[in-house]
Amino acid sequence: xxxxxxxxxxxxxxxxxxxxxxxxxxxxxxxxxxxxxxxxxxxxxxxxxxxxxxxxxxxxxxxxxxxxxxxxxxxxxxxxxxxxxxxxxxxxxxxxxxxxxxxxxxxxxxxxxxxxxxxxxxxxxxxxxxxxxxxxxxxxxxxxxxxxxxxxxxxxxxxxxxxxxxxxxxxxxxxxxxxxxxxxxxxxxxxxxxxxxxxxxxxxxxxxxxxxxxxxxxxxxxxxxxxxxxxxxxxxxxxxxxxxxxxxxxxxxxxxxxxxxxxxxxxx
Amino acid sequence: xxxxxxxxxxxxxxxxxxxxxxxxxxxxxxxxxxxxxxxxxxxxxxxxxxxxxxxxxxxxxxxxxxxxxxxxxxxxxxxxxxxxxxxxxxxxxxxxxxxxxxxxxxxxxxxxxxxxxxxxxxxxxxxxxxxxxxxxxxxxxxxxxxxxxxxxxxxxxxxxxxxxxxxxxxxxxxxxxxxxxxxxxxxxxxxxxxxxxxxxxxxxxxxxxxxxxxxxxxxxxxxxxxxxxxxxxxxxxxxxxxxxxxxxxxxxxxxxxxxxxxxxxxxxxxxxxxxxxxxxxxxxxxxxxxxxxxxxxxxxxxxxxxxxxxxxxxx
Numbered sequence: 001x002x003x004x005x006x007x008x009x010x011x012x013x014x015x016x017x018x019x020x021x022x023x024x025x026x027x028x029x030x031x032x033x034x035x036x037x038x039x040x041x042x043x044x045x046x047x048x049x050x051x052x053x054x055x056x057x058x059x060x061x062x063x064x065x066x067x068x069x070x071x072x073x074x075x076x077x078x079x080x081x082x083x084x085x086x087x088x089x090x091x092x093x094x095x096x097x098x099x100x101x102x103x104x105x106x107x108x109x110x111x112x113x114x115x116x117x118x119x120x121x122x123x124x125x126x127x128x129x130x131x132x133x134x135x136x137x138x139x140x141x142x143x144x145x146x147x148x149x150x151x152x153x154x155x156x157x158x159x160x161x162x163x164x165x166x167x168x169x170x171x172x173x174x175x176x177x178x179x180x181x182x183x184x185x186x187x188x189x190x191x192x193x194x195x196x197x198x199x200x201x202x203x204x205x206x207x208x209x210x211x212x213x214x215x216x217x218x219x220x221x222x223x224x225x226x227x228x229x230x231x232x233x234x235x236x237x238x239x240x241x242x243x244x245x246x247x248x249x250x251x252x253x254x255x256x257x258x259x260x261x262x263x264x265x266x267x268x
Numbered sequence: 269x270x271x272x273x274x275x276x277x278x279x280x281x282x283x284x285x286x287x288x289x290x291x292x293x294x295x296x297x298x299x300x301x302x303x304x305x306x307x308x309x310x311x312x313x314x315x316x317x318x319x320x321x322x323x324x325x326x327x328x329x330x331x332x333x334x335x336x337x338x339x340x341x342x343x344x345x346x347x348x349x350x351x352x353x354x355x356x357x358x359x360x361x362x363x364x365x366x367x368x369x370x371x372x373x374x375x376x377x378x379x380x381x382x383x384x385x386x387x388x389x390x391x392x393x394x395x396x397x398x399x400x401x402x403x404x405x406x407x408x409x410x411x412x413x414x415x416x417x418x419x420x421x422x423x424x425x426x427x428x429x430x431x432x433x434x435x436x437x438x439x440x441x442x443x444x445x446x447x448x449x450x451x452x453x454x455x456x457x458x459x460x461x462x463x464x465x466x467x468x469x470x471x472x473x474x475x476x477x478x479x480x481x482x483x484x485x486x487x488x489x490x491x492x493x494x495x496x497x498x499x500x501x502x503x504x505x506x507x508x509x510x511x512x513x514x515x516x517x518x519x520x521x522x523x524x525x526x527x528x529x530x531x532x533x534x535x536x537x538x539x540x541x542x543x544x545x546x547x548x549x550x551x552x553x554x555x556x557x558x559x560x561x562x563x564x565x566x567x568x569x570x571x572x573x574x575x576x577x578x579x580x581x582x583x
Contacts, residue, residue, distance in 0.1 A: 037398045046402060114370070115379040142397050143516070144382045146370035149340065153374035158341055158447045161367045164510070174450070179363040180464060180519060181279070182454035182511045186339070189446040198517055199504065234379040234412055239405045243396070246542065249563040251554075255576045258548070261564050265546055267525050268492075268581060 020076035022130040023066040026121060027082045028056040029091045030141040043240050055091045058136020062196040064203040065166060066134050067099045074168050077101050079128060083120055085109055089219060096214035097206040108224040110231040118150035123227035125155060130191060137162050137195040148195035158188035164199040270299040270390045275347055275359040275368065276306045276318055280336060283317040285465045286360030288425035291321045293418040294358055297390040301325045305350060307343050309336035320428040327434045337449030338364055344371035345441045351376055351413060361417035373415035381408060381416040399516045400539035421522040421543050455509030463512060466495035468525040471514055474501035475530025475552065475570060482507040484574050485529055491581040499531045515540035529570050533558030
């Protein structure tokens, strides 16, 4: 049954006539945005014990956008995906409470590099056949900014990264991208990978009734192995340290002192 | 035996200075050769500029009509076709390189290293994580091509003292047609220094309060001969365009002088400018975190002191 006759892009292919239009959103569990990150004394890793964990804020923005697309009747089903240990259920439940329909946890105890993550998402695409894969442009823990681009390459499909505005029509997505030179507009054929920038939207707050409802939504676990993906590693972290600190500065009392200090440094 | 390929960033006309910074990064691990690939619709002028960079052996020019816009999906297959002869493929950690290099890596079946800030040897690098709050040392497998982006704020540009060979290559690879460039909207006028490469930058934050008030930032920038930047709050509030944002998700810069006006100093902003030579902060709130990293701080109302500062600089 077609519900929205004004929305032409759902009519593009016969496949879309018979199937539901799905959006897959990948959520990464990271140390919360507001936590001041500390390194363990032995320099082996960052302290996670007792630290608040959240959905990567960029991924939350991607999910919000997917929900808005569905609210415009341009998609039927939103699936949230997380990769990691069972603790990721927490972030998936939050995604379900925000409004996603079902969740998939790809279970692995190894912390994966972006390439195997992209391979796992590619394996899920083969099972789910979505029109859009959405995720944040980067995760605020490792700041890699790679997974979406790698997935698009493995899938041999378009990518629109760092997106701050997204519209869908006629089986294509028009994306406004935040680039160094300003705003770049590109048009990509669907299916495609979209990665979100900060200004794409402001995610909704989750209300208590939705949290209760989310507990009943389906959450399926599948192992990384079942997807046929190997947790290969190419890079080994051998040490962690805090960044070099800047020497303590001085406070000046007025503009004249500031100009004098700049003069002393040869800056004016 | 290491051989480096650097992907040139350009706007169709000029080579972006980020490319010369990648060359400096590559030189720091003393490879046997450094080549630059210029993918453009007509890349002669850009290739000429690239050939002057010291340390470069060969500039490979690939002219294709489809290369007129920097579309990762179109450029990546061309780079991956060339990459098999190299041990390292580097690009800048600008939005151009961040969009492109992971796609190149995945086509080559390898991972990618982001934001190299220093080099220990050809397979050992340092890079920032957690918005620059942690620096990690990473060892890359020697079995695979190292595809990486270079944090441009960590390197100076290679000098233009060279005359490398320019070779023209015709590629045979099929290019996708699923991605179409529409337009680039830029908010920066060309009369002002470029934020990413300027020696001096004056940035404004939320405390400016409006687009009109932001004028005062431009006035001080003019007095310093500086580029203009902004915090995320100022961009979100619509005072200036996104291309002026400095920080974790904007530009990461290292000018000689950085002046922060009415910027509180969130970690995400600090990560974009803390490599500056001298940091000056003017903020009404003397508890603002920006003062923790400022070399020179002035706790005062910017609307009263900035005009005075402009006057004194003009003298």
